[in-house]
Amino acid sequence: MGIQFWWFYDVIAVAIILICIFLSSRKGTMKAAITTVGYGLALALALGISGSTASDLYQNTLKSSCSNKIDRSLRADTFVNKYTSYLESLGYSLRVNPEKLTDIFSNSKNIDADLVKYINNINGRRIAEDNEALSIVHEGYAVVIRDIVAKDLSKYAAETAAKQVRSDTGSIQELAPLITDREDRTPAARLIAEKYIAPAYVTMIKLIGFLILFTVAAIMIYLILNQYMSKDGHIEVGDHIGGGIIGIIKGGLFITVAAALVRIWAIMGSDEMLFFNNSVVDRSIIFKYFYNFVSSL
Secondary structure (H helix, E strand, C coil), X not given: CCHHHCHHHHHHHHHHHHHHHHHHHHHCHHHHHHHHHHHHHHHHHHHHHHHHHXXXXXXXXXXXXXXXXXXXXXXXXXXXXXXXXXXXXXXCCCCCCHHHHHHHHHHCCXXXXXXXXXXCCCCCCCCCCHHHHHHHHHHHHHHHHHXXXXXXXXXXXXXXXXXXXXXXXXXXXXXXXXXXXXXXXXXXXXXXXXXXXXXXXXXHHHHHHHHHHHHHHHHHHHHHHHHHCCCCCCCCHXXXXXXXXXXXXXXXXXXXXXXXXXXXXXXXXXXCXXXXXXXXXXXXXXXXXXXXXXXXX
């Protein structure tokens, strides 16, 4: 399925709501309200626990593995060579001296300023005004870190790393001397795992944890309520209507869970799967609001 099937997400959303309306209307207002509150508490509990523990889980489990993978792929000239290729690919006919870049990244007290000065003098002429040149320099950081991470980790982790670099370009001042160290790049790998790719894996852990916790809690709530709630033989029309209205709210809860599942698939597929990707979801009318809510968590 491709982008033209965006409507399928809205069909799923409407189907979930209709099923919940039907089932809740059969239960009546009171039972529907109790079960909806129960599932709402399950959802809130799952969000709270997964959100509060995801970062610690990453730090204690995946961080070391991610750091080791990056460390094994890094060489002393990796960062400089990739940055050289980036500058020379800009279309300004630049011929970059890697040794000069190494000196800037290793020893400069103001890497941004020295890079702007350098690229504006390579050919004896300014390629751009200082502000524009600085933007070029900053984008280079993001591109290079993205490529380094993408070598052994997921595309989602790589794109997240690039986004983190763009939001905190000043952190390169700390990273550059470490990543160009000829003796040991382990501290650089650890810094990348800590500062740039952690948000990607924390998000994945949070979503997976949420789905697991909600499923377990929802099953327990269903079994408990099913055991202790009496089965009325007759329900008034008004109760059916009230239950159906509450079913809309319950449907929203389950669409949120479905959105979390779709988000996991999109992340695992690096947003490249034909159906499970952001471009398809963004075209939906209803489902995208639940998806965006889940993505913002």
